[in-house]
Amino acid sequence: MSPEPRKRRLVIPWSDVLITIASIVLAFIVGALLMIFSDTEVRSKFAYFFARPSDALIASWEKISGAYAALIKGAIGGYGPITETTAQAAPLICAGLGVGLAFRAGLFNIGAQGQAVLGAIVAAYIGFTWHLPPGIHLLLAILGGLLGGAFWGGIVGWLKAKTGAHEVIVTIMMNYIALGLLAYLLTTPAFQRPGRTDPISPIVDWNATMPRLEGGQLHLGFLLALLAAVAVWWLLDRSTIGFAIRAVGANPHAAATAGMSVARTTIITMFLAGALAGLAGVQAALGPSASGLPVPLSLGIVGSIGFDAITVALLGQSKPLGTVLAGLLFGALHAGGLAMQSVAQTPLTLTTVLQALIVLFVAAPALVTKIVPFLKPRKTRAFGPVPEGGLA
Amino acid sequence: AEAPGTGGASAPPAESPSPTAGGAAFKACMVSDDGGFDDKSFNQNSHKGLLDAKAELGIETGQVESNSTADYAKNIQSMVDANCNMIVTAGFLLSDDTLAAAKKNPDVEFAIVDNNDPKTYPAVTNLKPLLFNTAQSSFLAGYLAAGMTKTKKLGTFGGVKLPTVTIFMDGFSQGVDYYNKQKSTDVQVLGWDAAKQDGQFTGDFDDIKGGQRTAEGLISQGADIVFPVAGPAGLGALQAAKASGGKVNAIWVDTDGCVSAETYCSNIITSVNKVMDVAVRDTIKAAKDGSFSNEPYVGTLENDGTGLAPFHEFDSKVPAELKSELDAVKADIISAKITIESKSQPSA
């Protein structure tokens, strides 16, 4: 048996695709049930279901179809919505890459939120304090944000490598600290908008704002997210650093025996993961909002990007392409969710439920194939690259 | 469609034609900040104004909650797209985006609640700031509390250190100072240092349990009246007061606590009203009637945009003398005989 170097070619894992689609459908079905159950008006019609079932059914249908139609239309119904989806997806992809990269090294980076906050702080500060020529200003602001996030992540890696402090604890705490830091900075003159006492910063310079295509929300940020994904792919699959990251993640003992420094790899990984999450913060700080200007720095600047990123990384199986797709899916859910709320008056929290259910179903293909029996069970278990062994 | 009567009946209601909105369709809409409409604070109160307007004026409404700061501009736009005639936005965080939207959509009328710096607005004719000088009413609350305390110690704390929060604390502590000066007493305010402009915060508006503990801390230092400015987290302070078995009472903020937190009425001396719902409703009404103006609205003691709520169960416990002093102080504030210093006050 003389093994030929097998030619790599892109194999589309059809059963994975089908299971993901089935998971999304199942999640929407559960979401629909929740909507019916919790809607007082629709429920009241079920009270006399047996007398006149049509009332209940029609009301349910109207409720569900109204909400989901608005959701889908708001996510992919035209150029505007689609670019809105990309705008929502971009930071999710960046932070998801950060979480995923750490996963590949066997590290649970729960701290993307704090790293994104740091990224946003630095990027916005450079954006509204310095006044530089076009191009340079944006570049420096982005780099600053990357470094801010990297610094915040790097601290975690350094503590883990030097003292063994568990990264889950440290990242959780660093999230709180980042938020506290932001709250403090926003009360200092350096960050406050002149003449205002509110914790809100000046508006970022036009030169430091990410350029966008007219007519929609497609802006540089999405391109950066895609570039980041390619970079992470290259790093993991084609570089020596990535080789070490993967080896340390898969078997730190063997990696150490083969001469790799687990400590150094941990620090590098957390540094890079922090930079990626920082890039998500940069998007929040420098990305144009619907009005064309970035939103000023405030306490809620990064929303829940860092936490959503964990589910994005999980759904994307910590792989760059998967992360991009998962980021787009959740970006679409967010974009559509806002539309669903404003058009169909359905609370935004429903999208949170959908997001959780989708990941849950995708993570348990055996369950999905049990519910939808005509799907072929896939061989490998979901989430291969996620480190096994949890909080070891 | 109208919700059918809920009698647990399993019989279907008679088919009824759905009531059509009378008159020309006017649509008023609202966008929350990332606190959402259930924040038990300005979002919620403003939202109540919208609902009131709907009930009273029979108008159509639309609303959208924001999830993060990145959503504001888009959500305002979505309300514009939904053909709203008037859009109310809640909170200073939306100021930039509201201004931009107002400029871009001159046909739509805008109002923004609690944006503290209307002077930064250039002459935009379709944007009306709704502001509240709650320092004035809090001053009264401070005076009242100073007159009511037995321990000569009062406590206050905030949720997050924001001007819309600290304005209450500033007013409150100055009311106490004024009382001390008038009566040569030595009532202390714990939890807010007006000179340092810093004090006690839970760090979070949602943390009810944290609010309770913070209040208990103040109480342990001897405060017998607490003044929580912390949204839902303030409920914890009401609970702490209730648990003291009558030794400690509270003054609520934003709404009349005896209405919004009914169970605690027996411990609520009064509340510092911030009448956002009325302001929002009136602004919508004006817009519907065609009398909208971009003149900033500042709720004051004078125009009842802010003030003390009724004493309810404390009506008999507040000495008549103190009540009349309060009236005098109120008149002095209105006539500017008493000036209140707070950098968080609306400067309009």
Next chain:
Amino acid sequence: MSIDTVDRTASRPEAAPLETPGRRRQRISTGILIAGVGVLLLVGLASTDGSARFALSDAFDEVQLPTVTVPGFTTVLVCGLLCLAAAVGYLSGSLRGRWPVLAGAVAGLAVVMGFLTWAASGRELPFPVSNQFAGTLSLATPLVFGALCGVLCERSGIVNVSIEGQFLSAAFAAAIVGSLTSSVPAALIAAVLAGLVMAALLAVFSINYLVNQVVLGVVLNLLAVGVTGFLFDQLVEPASLKYNSAPVLEPLPIPGLASIPFFGRVLFEQNILAYLAAISVFVVWLVLYRTTWGLRIRAVGEHPEAADTVGISVRGIRWSAVLAGGVFGGLGGSFFTLASTGSFTKEFTVGNGFIALAAVIMGRWHPVLASIMCLFFGFVTQMASQLQTLSTPMPSQFLLILPYVATIIAVAGLVGRVRPPAADGIPYEK
């Protein structure tokens, strides 16, 4: 000739074990940490004036104990020097036997005492000691439940990141059922059931469907946030009097004990959940280390194959441990509703589940140690809050993050590397 007979003790290496690199690193980092704090205290001397007062009673307590006054400068100086002395002991490596523990304890006390004296000296208000302890216990109660939940799950090999989700669902259930029935027991039962449902989800997906457990925990948290949030928006908020006004727990003073000065008020005037938490720590310890079931839980978390080969059902034991954890998760969640105002607000558990998770790891998966870590966190949080009242020179925002900074310092400087149950997080395939 058997091996045992030629045992040559003469050639045995020295009996005393050498210091391992890990131990050494930990000793050094502990030493540096204590030295750092000692130096900070001495630096703080410059801004220490007057005396510091410590109130042993709360203002409204019936029995008023005296307020202790200590000279600020001297106390801080002594505490700082004690820290430095302990640090020298650690760094030089000359402490043996019980001494490192003793030096650590002295240094710990000196740090707290010195810091408090520094912060309280020259202030108008005394530092309220009894409220400090009361607040610590109140903060720690849900954390202890959460930590016990985590310990039980992880000792059986199931990582539980979803303590927060269990808290939130239980708090929600307690609010709804408590409101509908106006009954505390019913609310408690509902909370426990909600905890159990969340635990069952964790169990079925991790044990039966072999889903990666950290993934699962994150997702379950999200699900809990989503479902409680959605139901709150759609169902509860429009009718909050009906759905969101549960009765609250009353304190149950233990007759006799409650009248002990100081301690009676702090320890024996708690609500039922606080007592339950204290008892639960003991019960979980007993279960894990003294019962058949506990032995099996630990075996399954360390080496599931070994348990399997002696006829133990790995899945069964893991299910039972996760469900037992769910009971504690539910109790912990109920605290937020029932030991407070009886009402629910979206995400009002504000990350307590994650803090509990951190306590599990810091407490090395041991119920008692983990509970001590909960107390530590509660202590620092409460202290930071008290210091805000005292109007110290530190900005309030810094005091608010103090507990988190203290946790990182403790983890990095004192706890170091921890060894989880060997099979923690690894799905068992058969």
Next chain:
Amino acid sequence: MTPSSPPAVGTGLRLRGITKRFGDLVANDSIDLDITPGEIHCLLGENGAGKTTLMNVLYGLLQPDDGTISIEGVDHAHETPKEAIAAGIGMVHQHFMLVDVFTVAENLILGREDGTTGLLNMAQARRHVRALSERYGLNVDPDAVIEDLPVGVQQRVEILKALANDAKYLILDEPTAVLTPQETDQLMSVMRSLRDEGKAIVFITHKLREVREIADKITVIRHGKVVGTAKPTDPEADLAELMVGRAVTLVVDKKLASPSPEPRLALKGVWVASPNGTLAVQDLDLDVFGGEIVCIAGVQGNGQTELAEALLGLIRVLKGSIQLDGRPLTGLTPSETIDAGLGFVPEDRKQHGCVGTFTVAENLILNHYDEHPYARGIALDLSKVRQNAAHRVDEFDIRTQSIESTVSSLSGGNQQKVVLARELSRTLALLVACQPTRGLDVGAVEFVHKRLIEERDRGTAVVIVSTELDEVVALADRIAVMYRGRVVGIVPPDTSREVLGLMMAGVPTEEALASASSTTLAEEDAALEASLEEMHHES
């Protein structure tokens, strides 16, 4: 039930037509086996032949796809180990089934706790352990924590665990792989006494010497099928051939060493602490010349592993100096020692040797992935990586579906070949190989030995750490015996097993030589043959 088979109906344990598939792979293919009380039944077969699988089926850990099990005439279908235990089956597993952090007593009562109160009765458990260990002469402390015990003692605990249930049928799956000769002898005498008590024992081992010494019956399995039975008196070469299906050279064919004039590796006064803080290596001096193999023999846990890891730089040297070709190795990190020309084959290939989820190609560059020609800057040159892999797979005859298969999908022998291929693909100054053939079948062992000797003949200084005396004796040019962190003595390879065994127990060389009865290997083998003859005549 066919009464025609040899043992009478109603006695013993019979497997009939047991078939077990894993996907496409048929691990057990319609296997028949009879296990009779009062007999030691050896199962022989190369790696992956299906021995463990068959025993797992018998023990209820795996469900057969086909076939029946009957015990004393009654059909049994064990769905769980619990049922098998109840039916009187006990098993010592190939990999330790002990909870490391538990005490001996806790491990022993696990799963058989007194169920009435739910509370543990540790006092009773301790008494039970003492009683059992006395009864079978297996000395263990009930309160010792497993991870602190030497492997040999851990093995005793495993056996006690199996015996604690009063098992009538005892399965021992490669129990001697980690034992010293003396411990093995002890185990064998326990096995004999158990047999004489009337228990049935299934004994699996790769060591033909042991089989011949103790077996009453031998069944050989190849590729999941029973390929035949053999007698203990059959020569080893025949047994090996039956196992592997071809002739195997059991004697290592090596030329005389031609050591370099100067030592390449020089250790002087080396002290090393193990990660758990005990002093593992004390004041150790050793010179290894180029072109010679020095085997470090010793009972596991006497500092060999730590010595090897200290050479690699994985753990720190406390005192002393290590020099390779005159350059100091002390204080270097693993990547630096590897660059200095050290090849390292770790003891545990799955844990330390390779990354299971990585491909064969990736594992083949695991310790020089960042060097020419695989890396340019930080970029990996994948075509070079693949070329290298194709080359090594051919050269080392690594049986893999493709170079892109994960290493965890390879059998143990082939995993070991991957490690060797990686380490031997560079020019080395020093090769340190720990337990290079542990758990490998004779075919694989033959190959590994050949490669190690080739490396020696290239002028490399080779250090082999092995607890396997046969291997030590076959490979070494000099044997250094380690006991409690020190070298007891350095002896030539034709020293007798008994002397080596004594030295491994700490007896200094001269004393050992004096007290041993036979002095050379040849004499010893002759003695074994003679005793086998005798047994054959008796039966």
